[in-house]
Amino acid sequence: MSQPAIEVTGLQKRFGSQAVLKGVNLKVPAGTIFALLGPNGAGKTTLINILSTLTAPDEGVAKVAGRDIVSDKNGVKKSISLTGQFAAVDEMLTPEENLRMMGRLSGLTAAEASARARELLRQFDLVESARKKVKTFSGGMRRRLDLAISLVVPKPVLFLDEPTTGLDTISRRALWEMILKLREQGMTIFLTTQYLEEADQLADTIAVMGGGRIVALGTAQELKARIGGEVIELRNAADEVIRTLPTSGGIQDIRHLLGEVALTVPQDTKIGIRKPSLDDVFLALTANPKEEATL
Amino acid sequence: MITTASSSSLASQDRTASFGATNAVFIGRSVRLSLRNADAMIMAIALPVMLMLLFTYVFGGALDPSGNYVDYVVPGIILLCAGFGSSSTAADVALDMTGGIIDRFRTMPIRSMSVVTGHVVASLLRNLITTGIVFGVAMLVGFHPSAGPLQWLEAIGLIALFIFTITWLFAAIGLVAGSPTAAGSYGFILLFLPYLSSAFVETDTMPKWLQGVADNQPFTPIIETIRGLLTDAPLHHQGWLAVGWCLLLLAVALVWSVWTFGRKAGRR
Incomplete structure (x- = not known):
């Protein structure tokens, strides 16, 4: 497993006249947590969308699990799981039905999908609500289900786009625990966040993004030392x-x-x-992206 | 504690859902969503029934004093009912496309367009049932079809083809629209077409220019064919025109849907 889970070189993307990504380079070693940190509009979601094959890049090369995101889309899809910014769950269905549906779509038989659904409901503490419609759920429960759905058939690389946005402190910490456990099992996790504390707590490597570029890259310690x-x-x-x-x-x-x-x-x-805290680093780096890009 | 199924399975999955299984899952999902949306289901049945009662008892006497208007109006009501019942597909599709779930489907190694097919097939099943109910109510208020078994079969076949076609049109509208609300409003335009056809009155009672529109729009031959089949009247060329229109519109709707799905998905 010496091959990086994600490798990005010179990635560029523009929407109309607006350049959203202006040449992004990064490498994520397998089995680590990588946090992409940046303010709204920094290009975080665009990058996640490109790496998960939803959007095609204009320039540059990216490989996920060793497969090219443009020429081997299907290979990438087989290796990843995406939990987008909005809880991607079916509101009118129960969590059990959501999990079974995703199991069947991932190629499990009906019996396997039901068994896996029950297992995940237990692990994610959703057994009591297993037969209630998701639309009655709190934000934290929704996010838990969202993550559970991503694990119906565990894939080597997991993308989480702002996994804890809008959650209270307790739910946030519970989700962090779950994400850390997934790393223990060898999963590579690529997450975006606006919360410095989240990146500090979870990530092995942090990339700070601003103005379509990675303006700083390193461990939390290295970034703090930089200031x-x-x-x-x-x-x-x-x-x-x-x-x-x-x-x-x-x-x-x-x-x-x-x-x-x-x-x-x-x-x-x-x-x-x-x-210095990561906040200081973040503010210093994103306050004037043009200047900091030369850092 | 969280466990992945087994740590050794953390490799790319070569096992994927087949095209058939994917479609079956999405059809099951849409049927289940339809059943949970009781309000829409009740409206889809109540509205055509109310329209039929309205046309039979309120306008019927004025339009045809002999009291046989119900025999004339049933095919039109059936199509109006099918059109109305299918129109919710536009909002259903738009809802899926603007929510987060489509991104999840699109990052799985499946044909994600099947999510739309699921809505279409569920709409077809739903509308065949409501059509049956509307036929039942029509019989109760004096509808006397004189069709033989083969004609019934042909009539039901054409109605099913019509429902399938108009549902794909609504699906395309849902894909184009930016929100479920917008999808609902655009879809309404299609529902206006039956009024400009021979559904409720003969087209030769209309002003010349409007008659030209009514005679040459798709609803008229479809309604004339169903009416002809049910009342055992000669069809002339109307039958072919009806099937031709349906197939043409179906082809347009399919191409439009596939193209829009590919272009729109992943962009928000």
């Missing part, structure tokens, strides 16, 4: 953060910076020093 040594937070009398200032961590740098800032903030401002 420098320490972050200074300025807090007002009510203990609210009013500004954050990235610094190298060197004493001269901090002295110089504080000397400048002290003149422009209220007298009762307090300072704190902390390690």
Whole structure:
């Protein structure tokens, strides 16, 4: 399994006059979680749509599970499972019926599909609601079912487009647990997210996307290191953060910076020093994509 | 705890659903959705029945004082009923195409267009049943068909072909429309055509220019053929015209649907 699960070179896509992807390169090793992080409109969904064969690229080459996404579409389809941004479930059907239907469409016999449906309902804690229509479900239950459907016949590569958007904290953490377990079993997971915490918790590799390009790529640690040594937070009398200032961590740098800032903030401002978070990286990288692209 | 079926099965799956199995699954899905949509089912039966009662008892006396208007109007009502019953296909297809589920189907190694076929076949089954009910009510209000078994068979065959054709047209409209609501509105235009045909009155009672439209649009020969078969009247060339129109429209609807499906899917 030395071959990467996903390999993308020079991928470009434009819709009309708007360039959505301007040359994307990335590699995802098999059996790892890869998070694509970026604000709305960064091109995350377009990239996932291209890799899952829904949209054809204009330029560039991409291979998923060793198969070309343009010339061997069917081969790619046999190796992947996609959970899109909107819960892709049939609202008027029960979860059991949804799972059985997907099982049959994946080539299972009726008996195999029923057995697999029951197994997944148990694993995803949906047994009690197995016979209720999905339209009565909460967002968290829907997402769980959505993920369960993707696993009816487990495929080597799983695409998750914003899997936890709109979920509460408990549901989000439950879903993270499930995703981490899938990696243990050898699955490669490619997910998009707007949440830094999610990428930080789950991903082996994080790519930050902005303006149609990957502006930074690495582990959470590497990305945090990129922004420098320490972050200074300025807090007002009510203990609210009013500004954050990235610094190298060197004493001269901090002295110089504080000397400048002290003149422009209220007298009762307090300072704190902390390690940079992924948020700082993200804001620094996506604030001005043109400049950062040269990073 | 989550387990994949077995860790060793984490390879590309060469086992895929056959074309037949895929279609069977999608037809089953659409039939099940139809049965769960009780409101639409009730409307699809109630509306034609109400129309028939309206035309027989309210307008019938004025249109044909002899009291035989019901024999004239039944074929038109049947087609109107089939058209109305099929029209929900447009919204069903549009709903699938604009939701997330189509992307899931399209990333599976199956012919995803079968999701549309499923809706069409379910509509055909649904409408054959409602047609039967409408025939039953027609008999109760005095409809006296004089068709023999073969003519009945031909009439039912033509009605089924008509339902199949108009459903594919609605499916194409559903594929083109941007939303289920828009699909419903566009579909309404098709439902207006029977009124400009020989469904309710003979076309020679219309102004000359309108008569030209009514005589040469597809609904008229189809209605005339069904009427001829049920009342055991000579068909002349109407039968061939009716089948010809259906096949032509079916071909157009199929090409239009396949083309739109390929062009639209995956773009949102």
